[in-house]
Amino acid sequence: MTSSFNVQSADGYEQLMGRWSRQLAPLFIDFAGVADGERVLDVGCGTGSLTFALPHAANLSEIAAIDFSPVFVEAAIRRNTDPRIHIRQADACDLPFPESYFDRALALLVLHFVPEAGKAVAEMRRVVRPGGVVAAAVWDHLGGMSGMRMVLDTVAMLDEGAAQVRSRYCFQPMMRPGEMKQSFEAHGLVDVEQTSLLIRMDYRSFEDFWQPIAAGEGPLGKYVGSLDPGLRAKVDAAVRAAYEAGQPDGPRSFTSVAWACRGIVPTV
Numbered sequence: 001m002t003s004s005f006n007v008q009s010a011d012g013y014e015q016l017m018g019r020w021s022r023q024l025a026p027l028f029i030d031f032a033g034v035a036d037g038e039r040v041l042d043v044g045c046g047t048g049s050l051t052f053a054l055p056h057a058a059n060l061s062e063i064a065a066i067d068f069s070p071v072f073v074e075a076a077i078r079r080n081t082d083p084r085i086h087i088r089q090a091d092a093c094d095l096p097f098p099e100s101y102f103d104r105a106l107a108l109l110v111l112h113f114v115p116e117a118g119k120a121v122a123e124m125r126r127v128v129r130p131g132g133v134v135a136a137a138v139w140d141h142l143g144g145m146s147g148m149r150m151v152l153d154t155v156a157m158l159d160e161g162a163a164q165v166r167s168r169y170c171f172q173p174m175m176r177p178g179e180m181k182q183s184f185e186a187h188g189l190v191d192v193e194q195t196s197l198l199i200r201m202d203y204r205s206f207e208d209f210w211q212p213i214a215a216g217e218g219p220l221g222k223y224v225g226s227l228d229p230g231l232r233a234k235v236d237a238a239v240r241a242a243y244e245a246g247q248p249d250g251p252r253s254f255t256s257v258a259w260a261c262r263g264i265v266p267t268v
Contacts, residue, residue, distance in 0.1 A: 014047060016212035016221070020201050021049035021109050024137070024258060026057070027197045028108050031260050032135035034058040038103035043092050043124060044068070044110025048076040055082055064097065066090035093119040100129040107136040109258070111180070117173035122187045128265045134189055135262035136180060137197060142170040144257025147201055147209070151220060154242045155235050165223045180261040189263025197258045204251055206243045210236075 028050065034040060036059040042051045045065035054063050065087045067073050073089045080087060090096050092107070092114055105124035111117045124134045139145055152169060155162040174180040181194040203209040212218070214236070216225040227235060243252060 016217040017109070018047050018049055020199060020256065021046065022053070023199045024197060025050045025053040025108060027199070028106070028135070028137050028258075028260060029053060029057045031137075031195060031197065032104060032106050032262055033133060034060065034104060037061050039064070039101065041095075041097065041102045041105040041124070041127060042066070043095070043105060043107040043120065044113075045076055045087065046072045046109070048079055048087075050106060050108040051076060051085060051087070052079065052082075055084065060084060062086070064088075064102070066092070066095065068092065093123060095123045095127050097127045099126055100132075102128050102132065104128065104133045104135065106134075109137060109139060111136050111174045112138040112141075112172040114173065118183050118187065121183050121189075125187055125189060125265055130265050130267040132265050133262055134184065134265065135260070136174070137258045137260040138172075138174045138180065140196070140257045140259050141172060141175055144196070144198075144255070144259075147203075147254035147256070148220065150242050150254075151213070151239050154238050155223075158234055158238060159227075159231060162223065165219070169219055175259065180259055184261055184263040188266065190266050192261065192263035194259060194261040197260050199256050200253050201256050202251065202253045206240050206249050209243055209252065210239060 034054065034057050038060050039062040040054055040060055042063065042065040045051045045067045051063060051065040054060060063085045065076065065085065067089065068091060070089055073087060076087045092110065093116055105128050107124065111120055114120045128134055141148065152162065152166040156166050174183065181192050184192045213221045213224055216222060224235065
């Protein structure tokens with residue numbers, strides 16, 4: 001299995017994360033760079049947040065997109081109207097492309113859900129030409145996801161199992177400071193740079209914030225869906241109280257930070 005992300009539906013993912021990955025995509029593209037005429041690979045395309053942002057950044061000759069989840073692949077194919085974009089189901093650790101085929105391989109918010117993330121980095125390097133770019137971004141779950149940390153820290157006070165979920169969530173692959181840079185360098189990439197990208201996640205209400213998690217989407221949704229009814233009621237009430245923070249329900253905004261890393265495939 002090459003993905004640990006829990007998928008219930010494409011629409012649920014869009015409410016949980018797709019709308020925010022679309023907001024992050026232009027920042028990531030600016031960091032990773034693209035140029036007219038290039039072939040670009042989107043590894044772990046999800047519902048297409050990065051895939052469909054790429055043509056707006058440059059006049060690319062080809063965009064290939066792969067994802068492990070058939071749910072995401074089907075949703076992205078339905079959305080696609082650009083003949084330059086080709087979407088298929090594939091494994092990030094075994095990319096179905098020849099060596100040195102692409103000018104850039106990009107992975108937005110996917111490597112932390114690949115248990116053997118180093119293999120995915122190695123595969124991205126393999127399919128990029130000498131002088132080309134490999135780039136990736138992952139959320140900083142420990143220090144950069146204030147909304148999700150609010151949930152986890154609240155629930156960990158109610159349930160010992162949630163403390164274990166929090167530990168796994170905060171230390172997924174590539175999330176420790178410098179970890180992605182070290183992996184890029186270990187897999188032969190040069191001139192490696194790592195930075196942080198920041199967006200705000202703006203919610204209309206507690207329902208807007210909590211509904212996809214309550215429906216079982218993502219790692220937190222998987223945990224919430226496993227609870228017995230009594231504990232589930234306590235969790236729902238406690239998270240609502242944390243969201244509202246003593247004020248009436250309504251809009252809230254949370255900062256969210258991603259680690260981003262890029263490196264160049266050596267020419268010699």
